[in-house]
Amino acid sequence: MNATVTLTARTPAAGFHDWVQRNRLWTKGMLSDDPKAIAINHEIIQWVVGPWSTCSTSCGQTGQQFRVVRCEKVDSRFYQILSDQVCIDKLLPKPPSTRKCLESNKCPTWFVENRDTSVCTDRCLDVGKGSISGNLVCMIGERTVATKYCDKLDKPNMECENPICQLRWNVSNWSQCSRSCGGVGVQARHLLCTWSHNGELAGSLCYSHQLAIPDVIRSCEVPPCKLDIYAHFVISIYTCIRKNYLDALKKTSNKQPVPSITILYIIS
Numbered sequence: 001m002n003a004t005v006t007l008t009a010r011t012p013a014a015g016f017h018d019w020v021q022r023n024r025l026w027t028k029g030m031l032s033d034d035p036k037a038i039a040i041n042h043e044i045i046q047w048v049v050g051p052w053s054t055c056s057t058s059c060g061q062t063g064q065q066f067r068v069v070r071c072e073k074v075d076s077r078f079y080q081i082l083s084d085q086v087c088i089d090k091l092l093p094k095p096p097s098t099r100k101c102l103e104s105n106k107c108p109t110w111f112v113e114n115r116d117t118s119v120c121t122d123r124c125l126d127v128g129k130g131s132i133s134g135n136l137v138c139m140i141g142e143r144t145v146a147t148k149y150c151d152k153l154d155k156p157n158m159e160c161e162n163p164i165c166q167l168r169w170n171v172s173n174w175s176q177c178s179r180s181c182g183g184v185g186v187q188a189r190h191l192l193c194t195w196s197h198n199g200e201l202a203g204s205l206c207y208s209h210q211l212a213i214p215d216v217i218r219s220c221e222v223p224p225c226k227l228d229i230y231a232h233f234v235i236s237i238y239t240c241i242r243k244n245y246l247d248a249l250k251k252t253s254n255k256q257p258v259p260s261i262t263i264l265y266i267i268s
Contacts, residue, residue: 047069059108112137129165181222
């Protein structure tokens with residue numbers, strides 16, 4: 001019978017090793033022979049199976065798993081992917097490509113321990129909304145598991161009316177000025193959105209409720225630097241002396257040059 005095949009080139013050793021890795025269904029007789037001789041003397045045609053997929057359902061009901069099953073032939077130079085009919089004609093029963101699976105009999109569900117709807121706690125969920133008394137947990141059967149296993153969309157509504165739940169911005173002290181002297185600097189501070197009654201963090205609710213945001217940056221003035229004070233003093237003296245020097249030069253009748261003036265100052 002003729003069959004359409006796909007040839008994948010390999011070196012003799014590499015090609016045979018590749019087939020061994022993909023198909024462990026060897027007979028004891030084959031294992032006792034030389035691998036290359038087997039590939040030449042035996043027409044090794046066999047079903048090769050891939051790994052099972054994950055179960056199509058994680059809990060609550062029976063699901064399915066899938067895997068690739070294909071007919072292959074190996075020799076010393078190639079492994080060949082054949083049509084399924086080649087293996088069928090050799091009376092090789094095809095392994096199943098699907099199977100039923102069940103990861104867990106019960107799905108994770110939300111449960112409120114010690115629920116008391118008559119009590120609205122100050123565990124705030126929103127502005128004016130507290131939380132019903134009770135502890136919300138995720139359970140599989142009788143076992144408590146991490147909340148990540150329960151569906152957030154199925155999370156029960158725990159809100160109840162509580163006017164104590166109000167928002168406020170918690171501001172830190174202003175930082176030091178960015179400049180220590182000689183100009184205008186800036187100061188900054190941090191903001192945290194909190195519940196007004198207990199100071200606990202409220203996430204991004206201050207933004208979603210458009211609470212007025214306090215300033216977080218402001219300008220700050222600082223005194224002149226010490227060098228600036230001395231420089232201003234020296235320049236003032238120099239200006240005064242230079243003026244007197246020029247006045248004296250104009251009044252000199254004999255037109256003789258006036259000695260130059262050198263000012264030396266030290267800034268400590």
